[in-house]
Amino acid sequence: MAYDAVNMADWQISEAAEENMPTPEDWVEKLGLEKDEMLPMGRLGKVDFLKIMNRLQDKPDGKYIEVTAITPTPLGEGKSTTSVGLMEGLGMRGKNVGGALRQPSGGPTMNVKGTAAGGGNSLLIPMTEFSLGLTGDINDIMNAHNLAMVALTSRMQHERNYTDEQLQRLSGMPRLDVDPTRVEMGWIIDFCAQALRNIIIGLGGRADGYTMQSKFAIAVSSELMAILAVATNLADLKEKINNITVAFSKTGKPITCGDLEVGNAMTAFMRNTINPTLMCTAEYQPCFVHAGPFANIAVGQSSIISDRIGLKLFDYHVTESGFAADIGFEKFWNVKCRNSGLKPHVSVLTSTIRALKMHGGGPKVVPGKEMPKEYKEENTGLVEKGVENMVHMINVIRKAGINPVVCVNRFYTDTDDEVAIVKKAAEAAGARCAESKHWEKGGEGALEFADAVVDACEEGNDFDFLYPLEMKLRDRVDVIAREVYGADGVDWQPEAEQKAKMLEEDPKYGDYTTMMVKTHLSLTHEPTRKGVPKGWRLPIRDVLIYSGAKFLCPCAGTISLMPGTGSNPAFRRIDVDTDSGKVTGLF
Amino acid sequence: MAYDAVNMADWQISEAAEENMPTPEDWVEKLGLEKDEMLPMGRLGKVDFLKIMNRLQDKPDGKYIEVTAITPTPLGEGKSTTSVGLMEGLGMRGKNVGGALRQPSGGPTMNVKGTAAGGGNSLLIPMTEFSLGLTGDINDIMNAHNLAMVALTSRMQHERNYTDEQLQRLSGMPRLDVDPTRVEMGWIIDFCAQALRNIIIGLGGRADGYTMQSKFAIAVSSELMAILAVATNLADLKEKINNITVAFSKTGKPITCGDLEVGNAMTAFMRNTINPTLMCTAEYQPCFVHAGPFANIAVGQSSIISDRIGLKLFDYHVTESGFAADIGFEKFWNVKCRNSGLKPHVSVLTSTIRALKMHGGGPKVVPGKEMPKEYKEENTGLVEKGVENMVHMINVIRKAGINPVVCVNRFYTDTDDEVAIVKKAAEAAGARCAESKHWEKGGEGALEFADAVVDACEEGNDFDFLYPLEMKLRDRVDVIAREVYGADGVDWQPEAEQKAKMLEEDPKYGDYTTMMVKTHLSLTHEPTRKGVPKGWRLPIRDVLIYSGAKFLCPCAGTISLMPGTGSNPAFRRIDVDTDSGKVTGLF
Missing domain, CATH: 3.30.1510.10 (Domain 2, N(10)-formyltetrahydrofolate synthetase)
Structure with missing residues (x-):
């Protein structure tokens, strides 16, 4: 049933899976929509948010599952892959499941990271539309x-x-x-x-x-x-x-x-942007794509609108937060849920052996360059040292009142001994843990993982915010820095502190949430510091005011809102077959 | 049947007409398409160029009708309105008619000119999609x-x-x-x-x-x-x-x-851009929208692709060239038709009393400012003097071997005496001439005009290019300047001449066509000179090389590829009704 992910490129798997992909009309029937609740856009469709929510307002919500990760390598941690894998696993168990992911940016797609459609057998399809502008949002x-x-x-x-x-x-x-x-x-x-x-x-x-x-x-x-x-x-x-x-x-x-x-x-x-686009997994579970990535510099969450629709349509709704738990989950927890009023049933912490090795002291991972051998061969020592980053993230999520499910997003070169180390550490920290081979095997590889998530959803939790909205800005940042990042405190640069004082005194900003701007490549503000750094303080150099979104955005360290294109960019390998119109080379 | 164009804004007429607008599914049936030849995009659809052309390759083409204009005011000449009015008039006569217009630029739409969807009862619908990005090309x-x-x-x-x-x-x-x-x-x-x-x-x-x-x-x-x-x-x-x-x-x-x-x-x-978007007139004749405007600085023609499809699907296919005949028609004639191999059956020369008055010495027309009274009240003297611009354009089109149909695009404030002057001058120059009240009355107001076009199509013509492709670049520009613009000759600035010599000597450029870059607001390179200026020479300051499109683009005078936003921009008046999602204020 699953495709040969080791030997097929992602775009090839997508192309194969597209042959049986439901049309927008099919989705109307499968999801029990009214015909005018679906706006076809080529092979995809947008769903009409207001019409669906009006019709289903009295229907109870499904289970709300958030997916986050440990501190990733610059190649990402497979969080989208794991979100898709979870949908496929739950689908394989016969559950009514769907999800919400974010539209990728053309920047990384054309540069070195790829399109964030997931990968292997846990892929969103059709990959071409997903990667090249979707429905135009x-x-x-x-x-x-x-x-x-x-x-x-x-x-x-x-x-x-x-x-x-x-x-x-x-x-x-x-x-x-x-x-x-x-x-x-x-x-x-x-x-x-x-x-x-x-x-x-x-x-x-x-x-x-x-x-x-x-x-x-x-x-x-x-x-x-x-x-x-x-x-x-x-x-x-x-x-x-x-x-x-x-x-x-x-x-x-x-x-x-x-x-x-x-x-x-x-x-x-922007009138059309409020309606999420409907795509599906390579095993045909429905998935909305709405809002954007980059939880380091932006909110980086799938939208509240798509979560609301998903919770009405599905018994299990999987939503992704950007990057690691210190950044993505913290914003899901204290920004997104505060805006939506929704409470998650469980969080999934995605971990890879690759990233744990990096945290354990493995060589630098550079996008576009070949992976050092430590990442392709067994090295239990690096994993053993690296799990501390995962344990830190488990504890962060527990501070929200949620006991997470750790998913070991297993790559085919990972060994059983390496995975066993992770399981042991996760369980010692009180979390559920399941390995998952969705990349290699799709839903069939994710059954143990899916079962762990179903169990965790039944357990319930004590979800609560990290700080009350009444807390002053500098105090909030102090709490986030200490409790989430593991810093010893915060150093405000003079101009930033002056701005913070002004914001604290002006009642106009009383109901603004705090959206941190910080690198996702480290718990600290310095991308090269891996693992769980100790004995450091978080510098804040500015506070951006998003008076539309009602966000105050303290900026930690130097972080650019404009990434750079590298010396070996992905656009070199992207092409179009001029007979079929099909795009090749996306990853 | 027609809407009250005097008292309704264009977006209001569009909104009213949209109530009975065919869906993409309806168009599949009406146009006899296969289901997979139509890709729905919200309320609109794109047609699959390759599939349709493969299926209909042996079907004979319909009549090919080009629409151009006299030198316009900065507000435009109603060429899109006239193209739509002609489709409506032919439709009212029971003809199988359709057309091809160009997608407007967001620049003028948000500035002062409006969206180029036509106007009054001769409007492309739905106006919101048309004006705000269409299907994303x-x-x-x-x-x-x-x-x-x-x-x-x-x-x-x-x-x-x-x-x-x-x-x-x-x-x-x-x-x-x-x-x-x-x-x-x-x-x-x-x-x-x-x-x-x-x-x-x-x-x-x-x-x-x-x-x-x-x-x-x-x-x-x-x-x-x-x-x-x-x-x-x-x-x-x-x-x-x-x-x-x-x-x-x-x-x-x-x-x-x-x-x-x-x-x-x-x-x-760009893989999706080759498929034209299907829209329709306010009276529901089908019309493709493909490629872009600005025939002064760009080619400014509706696409060859949409004309090819239209000629297969319709008995009468109306296509628009940008701006006046010296610019838009000249490029249709010597660039577009040379690339397509298609030959027009007739050209329509759109004329308004307003523009003729301007050419006759009327006060300056400034977008965003109130129209001076000369343009709202009868002034036969100004019309009498201004017709020379129209006669010049008739003669330009006759040089292509076509005897044009002059359409007096009648506004409701124009008087019968004013129109009579135009008719007399057009007929004296050997052209057919018909007034048309499509703005006010839709197809019913365009019957005389439609009949004149049908007659002209039957007449046949001796269409031929102005110059052979073998002619050297500087000679071609000289022919265009003298024969089309009425200049006494061309002055090459030293650097431009050097570049031209290089291009003439390099056989690589032997099959490039010549695409002039010149203001559309005058026959000369100076926008303020109206009527038919005499005793002037065309300065060429540069030659752009479009080695993709295979165009050599001599630039006359100073013309910017980036217009400016004025002090009273149109975006101020555009809004969205947040209950219905409908956009208001477009014009």
Whole structure:
């Protein structure tokens, strides 16, 4: 039944599985939808969020299963693969299961990480649509976001060129008096375009914009993506978009998309994004794809909207949080669940032998380069040392009141002895643990894992937030740094501390949640420190204000919102068969 | 039957007409398509070009009707409105009619010109999808185009940072040695973003790209859009994309998307763009939307692909060329038809009383400002003087061997006496002429016009190109300038002439067509000179080389590939009803 994952590329498995893939019409029948609740988009479809939720509002929710991971290698930890594998395993057990994953960014897809569709037999299909723009949500976000920058920069130009009277006559718009040194927003593009990280715009003459420093970030880091992840409906989306702070005036007043009179048009560009796209696993369990990745610099969660629909349609709904538990799960726990009011039944902690070896002191893992032999051959010593990162993450999840299920996402080169070490450590820390061979065998390889999750869902938990919303910003960061990251405390850089004090004193920010910006490659702010570092303090250099999403975002260390394209990028290997129109080389 | 166009906004007419709009499924039946020839995309669908053409290859083509215009006001001439009105008029006469228009750019839609969906009762529906991204073709082009720039700039960074040996080891890629002063390509965005017209990129450190001057152009001016308009299938698209010249090396060698190993991945992003989107008129005649506008700076034609499909499916296929006959029709004639091998049966020359008054010396027409009274009240004197522009355009079209049908696109404030002057002048020049009230009355208002077009189609013509492909570049430009623009000759700036000589001598460019870049607001290169200017010479300051599309593009005067957003932009008035999801305020 399963495909030969060792010898087939992911795109080849996808292509094979697509032959029996349900059509949007098939899904209407399988999921018991009304016909007008499905909007076909080529081979895929978007589901109409509002119609489905209105129809099913009285139906009880299914089990809510979150999937997170230990600190990953730069290649990722197989969290999407494990989420898909769990759906396949539960499907193989006859459960009504589905899930929600995030749309990948074109940046990593065209660079070195691949498309985040899962892998092997635990893959989302069709992989081509998934990898190359899906049904357009990121494009819509890109257009809406950049329209705000067009509105800002053209306004700055016209305000420079015209008197107050001329402005009144031309447009009736008041002078906003933007401070060019306090423009918060940049432009976005959905690639790793390091050349656009720091730019100067508006060169030329009087009609060529406004000369100032500016920047491009990767599209998925846009506040609009954060808003999409936490919005509850179209009215909420529109309100949040209009509240985004684009810049400050020379007198320090925030200038929003509403002030620029562009928030409503931005919402028009994003009107279709609130409806999640329906895809499926290689074994045909339904899975929504909605909102974006990058839990280091963004919220990086599958959307609240897709979780709400999934919980109505499925008995078991699997949702993915980005990156490791210190980043992805912490945001799921204290940001996403606070916004949604939903409570998870269980969390899955994805672990790989590869990452544990890295934490145990194994050689550096570099995307695009061949894996050192330590990762391909048995090395129980490295695993033994590395499990401390997993145990730390188990304890983090237990602080949320949840006893996690550790899934050893087994690769075919891993040995039984290596897996046994992990199981022993996980169980000693009080967690359930199951190995899973979904990559190699699909649902049949994930039965033990699926059973452990079903058991854990029955057990119940004492889910609660890490801190109350009343807690002051600096105290919150201190709690997160100590309890989640294992730091000895927080060092605020002077400007960041000043900003934090201002935010703590202004009641306007009282109901904002705290969204940390930190590398996902270490528990600390330094990507190279693996395992569970001790005796360190978390530096905070800035606090971003997302007044649309209502996030305060303390930034730890230096982290860029625009990744770079490497010297051996993935786009080299992507091609199209011009007879069939099929895309090859995606991974 | 018709809507009250005087008192309803275009988006309101669209919304009303959408209630009875055929679904993609309905179109399958109406057009006799196979089910798998239609790919539903929400309320719209894309048709599968290859499947339809394979099935219908032996079916004879219908009548091929091109629509062009006199020199327009900055608000446009109602060419799309007239194309739609003609479809509606032919439909009202019981003909099997359809057409092909171009996807609008987000730039004008969000600025001051509106969406180019036609207007009044001669409107393409649904207007919201049409105006806000359609089925994603421009987004696909934007991503594909910018990926080439990511490939180029990251390559320049890595080549600067690494030795030849390091490059070999990292990627096996040879050093291309890009000349940073000879990067031809810029980035694109689909808005009027004058602040990005001239920029400096790559500021920062060693990993922040390559520091150099760069630029953004509006997305629809991309060579990829030109390629989409003239490509014949996916293999042709891929070949053309790989041949695009991105930059030159320090030894003067062209560096293509193929050299950057990114052309195939760009094609993957564009794989869906070759299938045209099917929309319809407010009276439900089918109409494809494919390729982009801006015949001044781009080819600005509806695609060859959509014309080929339309000619198979319809007895009368109406296609639109951008802007006035000197620009749009000239490119249809000598570029598009040369690429397609198709011959038009007739051309329609759209004329408005408003534009004729402007050519007759009426006050300046400024988008976003109220129209001066001369344009709202009868003024036969201005019309009398202004008809010379129309007569010039009639003579241009006659040089192609076609006797055009002049359509007076009548606005409700125009008077019978004004229209009579136009008719008299058109007929004196040997053309058919019909007034049409499609804006006000839809197909019922376009019957006389439709009948004139049917008659003209029966008449036949002696269609032939203005110049043979063997003619040298400078001679071709001279012929176009004299015969089409009415200039006394061409002045080549020294650098442009040097480039032209090189191009004339290199046999590689022997089969390239000539695509002029010139303002559409005047027969000359100066937008303010209306009517039919005499005693002037055309300055050519540069020749762009589109080695993908195989175009040589002589640039007349100064013309920017990035328009600017004005002081009273349209995005202010666009909104979304958050209960229904419907977009309001588009025009």
